[in-house]
Amino acid sequence: MKVSNETKVGIITVVALALLFFGYNFLKGNDIFQRENDFYTDYDNVDGLTVSKPVVVNGYQIGRVSKLSLLDNGKIRTHFKIKSEYDIPSNTVARIVSADLLGSKAIVFELGNSKTLAKSGDPLLSDVQANLLEKVEPLQKKIENLVVKLDSVLSAVNTALNDEFQRDFKSSLHSISISLANMEKITSDVEGLMGSERIRFSKIMQNLESITNNFKNNNDKINNILANLDNLSNDLSKTEIKATIDNANQAMQDVQAITSKINNGEGSIGLLLNDDKLYNNLNNASAELDNLIKDVKERPGKYIRLSIFGKKDTK
Numbered sequence: 001m002k003v004s005n006e007t008k009v010g011i012i013t014v015v016a017l018a019l020l021f022f023g024y025n026f027l028k029g030n031d032i033f034q035r036e037n038d039f040y041t042d043y044d045n046v047d048g049l050t051v052s053k054p055v056v057v058n059g060y061q062i063g064r065v066s067k068l069s070l071l072d073n074g075k076i077r078t079h080f081k082i083k084s085e086y087d088i089p090s091n092t093v094a095r096i097v098s099a100d101l102l103g104s105k106a107i108v109f110e111l112g113n114s115k116t117l118a119k120s121g122d123p124l125l126s127d128v129q130a131n132l133l134e135k136v137e138p139l140q141k142k143i144e145n146l147v148v149k150l151d152s153v154l155s156a157v158n159t160a161l162n163d164e165f166q167r168d169f170k171s172s173l174h175s176i177s178i179s180l181a182n183m184e185k186i187t188s189d190v191e192g193l194m195g196s197e198r199i200r201f202s203k204i205m206q207n208l209e210s211i212t213n214n215f216k217n218n219n220d221k222i223n224n225i226l227a228n229l230d231n232l233s234n235d236l237s238k239t240e241i242k243a244t245i246d247n248a249n250q251a252m253q254d255v256q257a258i259t260s261k262i263n264n265g266e267g268s269i270g271l272l273l274n275d276d277k278l279y280n281n282l283n284n285a286s287a288e289l290d291n292l293i294k295d296v297k298e299r300p301g302k303y304i305r306l307s308i309f310g311k312k313d314t315k
Helices: 005-027 132-160 163-196 198-217 219-264 267-274 276-298
Strands: 036-043 054-057 060-070 076-083 093-098 105-110 125-128
Touching: 036 093, 036 125, 198 219
Parallel strands: 054 105, 093 125
Antiparallel strands: 036 076, 054 060, 060 076, 093 105
């Protein structure tokens, strides 16, 4: 069967149109052989994002950017074609990131934790990762300022390091080297002293270890001795306290008995305190004795007679 030229031209035209259709949809990010869900979000700035750029999750591509359109409010609405086999939570964030150092862009989905899934045609949250150059620029300014300050410091140091300062600095270094040499000598002397006393120190440590072992081996005995001393101390303390309390109680009882007798007029002190007649008699006797002493002082001849020739005076 002979095919006419018109038929061949028609077949070629259909194939070309089909290839054109498939290629156009591929460049737009549409896959006509697979069912896909459509999501969108709005960005203030897409920063070079173009159609057909990949949409990835943890580095794995799950779709493509299918359409970009400028809205009346100045935002860019971006549509994504996502394979229907992947579930997208409703609080997923679509972030524009730099895919490489050359500035190529991609979309990274940060899947949310919502149990509600986004349906085809639903909007998603948007975010834009800071550009690498934007991060480096503040650091570059800080480095430039640091270099300027460092240059000023070096200039000041260079000015301060005059000839006199350098001589003083060298002299100081020489003194430091001498001090280090003396310190090294002292260190060697100390090491020699420690070497000569090492045997003695070793014996002391052995004796200490022996004493420690003795304490460790007789730990139970020492504990028993301490417990016995503790019990003996408690017993002595309790006995002395009890005897002291008993003596105090007895003394208080004796004092109370004496006080009762005094109050009742018993005994000399009781009679003295309670018998007014005895008090008056003692008071009168004291007054008469006082008068007698006064009279003796005034007229001693009345009571004491002296004879010059050894004879008694009969008067």
